Amino acid sequence: MDIICDLVFNNPYNNLEISDDIELYYTNQNSPVIAPNSTATGQRSQKIKKLTKSLLSTSCENNCNYCPFRANRDFRRKTYTPDEIAKAFMSIYQHEISDGIFLSSGIINGGSKTQDKLIETAEILRIKYNFQGYLHLKIMPGANTSQLDRSIELADRVSVNLEAPNNQRLKILAPNKQFSKDLITPIKWLNDRFKNDPYKKGWKNRWPSLVTQLVIGPAGESDKEVILASHELINHYHLARIYYSKFVPQKNTPLYLSPPTSSKRTLRLYQASFLLRDYHYSPNDIIYDKYDNISLYEDPKLTWAKINLINNPVEINKAPFNQLLRIPGIGIHGAKMIVQQRKNNSIKKIEDLKNMGITSNQFLPFILLSGKRLEYQLSFSNRYFQDPTQDV
Known part of the structure; x- marks a missing residue:
């Protein structure tokens, strides 16, 4: 015993x-x-x-x-x-x-x-x-x-x-x-x-x-x-x-x-x-601070996207699989679903992504749908962002 x-x-x-x-x-x-x-x-x-x-x-x-x-x-x-x-x-x-x-x-x-x-x-x-x-x-x-x-x-x-x-x-x-x-x-x-x-x-x-x-x-x-x-x-x-x-x-x-x-x-x-x-x-x-450490305050995938994608958003309807994987909130399963969906119909609205099980809002500031950003997306990103190299 x-x-x-x-x-x-x-x-x-x-x-x-x-x-x-x-x-x-x-x-x-x-x-x-x-x-x-x-x-x-x-x-x-x-x-x-x-x-x-x-x-x-x-x-x-x-x-x-x-x-x-x-x-x-x-x-x-x-x-x-x-x-x-x-x-x-x-x-x-x-x-x-x-x-x-x-x-x-x-x-x-x-x-x-x-x-x-x-x-x-x-x-x-x-x-x-x-x-x-x-x-x-x-x-x-x-x-x-x-x-x-x-x-x-x-x-x-x-x-x-x-x-x-x-x-x-x-x-x-x-x-x-x-x-x-x-x-x-x-x-x-x-x-x-x-x-x-x-x-x-x-x-x-x-x-x-x-x-x-x-x-x-x-x-x-x-x-x-x-x-x-x-x-x-x-x-x-x-x-x-x-x-x-x-x-x-x-x-x-x-x-x-x-x-x-x-x-x-x-x-x-x-x-x-x-x-x-x-x-x-x-x-x-991977983004590091001056001491070669990762920020404790956010996912390193999000930190990378804030620097690399905010001014170069990804077109959901055209991006290759590996580029989709770089978008916060979109994982391997979600990227596969997007590629599969595009074979039949273009993705026209956020709800289409939600229906695929991509429920996180993290992707909003980093994507385009048919070349356009949604109006509320810009106001969302203004509230959402700070300098990702600075700890808070």
């Missing part, structure tokens, strides 16, 4: 994971076990997935300066066997408390031995218990290639956590870790594996998605550093997602006196990363 309480009630990291690239998996009763979660942009999918985040051990031989589980921090540690974690999770899963599991651990006796324990837990779930649901498996620093190979055969998602956007910042957060050897090397190996062996599939006959996490704030990194690193990870290594973890100071750690990170900052970074990943923006399209 104690382990179930730890997994469900006493786990500060047991929350929803954003997984918008995970496909729906259906049981024999045609009910979804796995569904993509809502995203930081406010889009919502069919079902919010409940994820149990588990640690095999809260002991760790590393001394990351921000981490509550660092080796030199004095607190009571707990360690469970792979069988204990698997058995406890299956009880939670069968009672429909959780839809999936994230397996991680503090590092004990090196990353390779810890990875063996994580793989053993995943094997017990998949083979002994025939668990068909969502499994996110952490890759430990120091895991070897055979362990990477087995991990991607078992998981729906694997993660290699960079923690920082570059080596300089990592030294502040985690002086024991080597940015290239411990973190970039396994990401590169996994990307090459997926790319060069597309016909060998993992669990559910597809390769798992690959993600990472960056801890935002305590290393003093700028948003521009984060965005440049994110762009490289998304475009070069094909990561499905980058998680931006806001820093929360932990007592009895070297970074305890550092200020906590604003939720608004991580929100803006998520929005910017979606622009890079899904909307064909480059890092140079």
